[in-house]
Amino acid sequence: HFALEKAFKISSVEKLRGMKTQIKELKLKINEVEDELVNKEQISIKGLHVLCLVHNVSITYIYGKQYCEFFYGDTVKGIIQRNEKKEHSLLYEDTLLETIKQTHWFIENVQKWVLLDNQLKLVNEKTKNQILHRELDFKPGDSVAINSLEARLEYNRRKLMNTNLFIWVKADLNQLPNGHLKISFEFLEQWYILGYPIFQLADRNLNDWWSRGHDLNRSIYGIHFIHNNFQGRNEKLTIKAETGFTQRLDFTYSNPYLDKKKTLGLSFNTSYSTSKSFPYKTRNDTLQYLTDEKILRERWAGGITLRKRFKFYDFQTLELKYTHTIISDTVVKLNPNYFSLNAKEQNFTQLLYTYSYDFRDLIAYPLRGRKFDISINKVGILPSDHVDFW
Template identity: 40%
Template sequence: MLLISLFHAFWMSVWGGTPDTTQKVVVRQVQIIGNFRTKERIIRREMDVKGGDTLTVFQLDSLLEYDRRKILNTNLFLSVELKKKVVVDTTQLPFYTADAKWMGGLTMVDIEVVLKEQWYLLAFPVFELADRNFNEWWYERGRDLSRTIYGVYALHQNLTGNNDRLRLRAEFGFIPRLDIYYSIPYLDKKQRTGLTIGILRITNRSLAYRTNRDKLSFLGSDERTRERIVPYLTLTHRPKFYGYHSFSAQYSMTNVADTIARLNPNYFLGGKSRQRYLQLSYSHFYDRRDRGQYALRGYIYGFYVSKIGVLPSEDVDILEATFNWGQYIPLAKKLYFSYLTELKVATPARQPFLQTRGMGYGGDLVRGYELYVIDGPHYSYLKTNLRYQLLNRTFNLSKFIKLRQFNALPIAIYPNIYADVGYVRNPYPELNNSQLANRPLFGFGVGMDVVTWYNFVGRINYSFNHLGEARPYFAIGREF
């Protein structure tokens, strides 16, 4: 009875209704449960808390929450729980910790890391549109089903249990493509340095050969209009938990049909039909978000610099740099605000069309301008978002699905409002009759995001821009 009373008093004082956050505890050990494939060292690499640590209750709770986020951000697990278990009240009993340190007069706890692993092998057929996004295909390409890509996509996210990835993407149809790479995050015993190696081959028959009035112009042909082969290698370095460095080298070999060179002599500049260059780049980013796939708290920033064309004899000579910063701020219960800004600069001002990537590709755009490609070597934008967590629930499907990787269905729904602003600097707007470069761009709207299994995010937005255009835009995909 005395032991039970002491245990109850300890629990109430440390983790009860009125906790004493200055109370010190000792972590006896950290146990990992549920990692059937993943090596323990990969999980422990993400943890600040270790056996033998002496911490206040406040410090322990804070570190455990950060450790939970870091483990979740490895993208290896569907769920991560870090549980504290009181071993015994040892306020009067000295003991030895796992690393043989003498301790006495402190309370001892065990930490349990309870994991639910993902299904690591993903293999599914590819059937997608060849255009930049669904909205361009729907509004600009007449919903032409011949502009489709089909094939197979296979990814193993944890090939040997070391968080290493093997990816194969074989596509046919409108744009044949072969992309294969292998990536391992840690090569050394200290788990700081990693390696990615791969090769990409793309063949085009229909090709966007220029922009005109901020829209892509395509040439359709039964013959091959472009072939591109790019072998690449990347070294990564992660000295601590949140900061990442990467050094990349790739060699690009691209040939286009003579028709492309005649229609747009600036495709490679000077009417050339071939381009060869070595590209070296360095990037650094620091990520303190709660979850990389759909963040609600924290911040991230990054810097990227690249030299395209290293040797004097090569066909391209461009130096470019990009900086971005984003912050995710909880304003109230279930209400979240975020902003993301990016700045890109490049020199020289006159660049081949293939390398002139302004706004309109991927996520580099002002919402409301999804149908436009705004060329220019320099751009900047600011995106803001206010979202409300309407639903965040995990449904138990174990009665219907026995596989543990699929018997829990998480669904989160976030209605949101947003407003963006951006600017593209183009010193030669007459080359593509640009109407949107060299002027401020404004877009705003309302939307709904749905986040579910394996980082799949579906979005529907209704956006407005300064041109007076208003329409819905759709996106769905997996955010790795």
């Protein structure tokens, strides 16, 4: 009977060396197919060649009438027949072969696949592993093509970097004794708690501030506090407190991963601000300011944002926001049309939809890639709103 070693060419053996694949049932399976085909006088035994044998997945290719047999472990999946016109037909029904047929798979395009080990190692300190797994397009137990493995690892490394949780990300690949591959990622996490002072001029620009006497009382100062990766799930907590020319307090919390599939995110924010000096009208293209010991303008605002992530690079967000503003009687007397005729309050609700496609190599400092955004904003969606426009 024919020997298995004759079925391998030297170049094929060298490429597969170190894989240590199991072939104990291969000979038996080949015999079964061989007997069937020889009885039909369709092939000769000498034309049998094994093209690929990796991790219990084998493909046998028979010249003459040209048959392909697929194995997975100890199970024969089926046989594909190909004629001289390279037309394929199924001899045995199988889900795998149906998939191959639908994708116009040809024997000349056989790629070698390797199985990822069950230990997908993610070395980090605070970030939860499930957040990192969300960015990867493979998981333990998957089979990946060898010839595209390096590029695929680089794409996944970039996606991990684009979470903005790490200073650097390194991918490592090791081959195990059983021929499987173990992929590990190592990270240097950022400093997630940040706080920095705020100082800005209340006027539109430096010239405007200088023309008004360059008084430091016309400045805004405070502190901005940010806690990224709040509980290791890429949440973000932001608190901003300002005082001086105006007083303002902002609070924002976002969680990009609410569901098990890590596709749905939610964030909300609220703010409160007061002003004892603000521009109430214009004269000759110049802002006229009003100053008082009492609060002249008071504003509350709040919003909630729902984000849906499709695959890796597509995002859709829907934001609902409400704003309520009150001005003093003094402002109404000096400018009755500040809002509308003698109105002291203004309320409006806005709804914003945004679609974003972001395929950049590095979001912080992109060198190549593409980004596309489209937004639709409706201000004034309730009958009681005082503002209505798109």
